[in-house]
Amino acid sequence: MVPFPSSTDLQAVLFDVDGTLCDSDPLHYLTFRDMLQEVGFQDGVPITEEFFSNNISGKHNDDIGATLFPDWDGNKCKKFFDDKEALFRSKAPQHLKPINGLHKLCKWIESRGLRRAAVTNAPRENAELMISLVGLTDFFELVVIGSECEQAKPFPDPYLKALEHFKIPAHRAFAVEDSTSGLKAAVGAGLAVLGITTRNPGQALLEAGATFLIKDFEDPDLWNALES
Incomplete structure (x- = not known):
């Protein structure tokens, strides 16, 4: 466990986007569930939320495709995920809201002149839409996309890219993550990580290396750490 700075x-x-800025997993789950049923995955039996958490949440689409559709060719896989992401974006404005306390934390960050980046495995179009929907387009100086790096999360490359961009060592920053995949990436980059328990079990986040857990951005443990 990396100590908190x-x-x-x-x-x-450095913020993850899905499940960290907004509680997007329920919408991703419903979108995947419906589309997987359409293509006859599991003989049409709907996936459960547990299946989604274990096999999909926080992972890059290339890795999800290799798990779910090992026999599909690249073009078929790409079309499935393109259609899935388009459906997600069409529903996002009606479903996504900022995590409680997000803007309070962002104001604290701005007031201290800290550098800030979004670091995500989401496609750029999705990430920019979600950032816009929570009102943070002008807040982030940098948006790092996993697929635009040599390797996406759970590899540390996206976080290392953000740190390199700011020319800041890992011990002078922290990340906020809600998935084990993202946590492994941040810890691999040498970062302290706040594990936000939006949807994934706290114990799994701790085992992946979270420095400590918070329920949301109003959590007293977060503010005690920031003001210490």
């Missing part, structure tokens, strides 16, 4: 050392905060 002191307020005097802190220079940057």
Whole structure:
């Protein structure tokens, strides 16, 4: 477990997007469930939320495709995910809201002149839409997309790219993540990580290396750490 930086050392905060800025997993789950039924996955038996959490949540689409459709060719896989992401985007404005306390934390970050980036496995079009829907388009200086790096999360490349961009060492930053895949990426980059328990079990986040857990951005444990 990487120790949390002191307020005097802190220079940057790096956010995941899905499940961290907004509670998007329920919409991803419903979208995957319906589309997988349409293509006859599991003989048409709907996937469960547990299946989604274990096999899909936080993972890059290429890795999801290799797990779900090992016999599909690349073009068929790409069309499925393109259609899935388009359906997700069409429903997002009616479903997605900021995580409680998000804007309070962002104001605190801005008031201290900290650098800030979004680091995500979501496709760029999805990430920019979600960031816009929670009102943070002008907040982020940088949006790092997993598929635009050499390797996506759970590899550390996306977080390393953000740190390199800011020219800030890992011990002077922290990440906020809600998935084990994202946590492994951040820890692999040498970052302290707040595990936000939006949907995934806290114990799994701790086992993946979370420095500590928070329920949302109003959590007293977060503010105690920031103000220490």
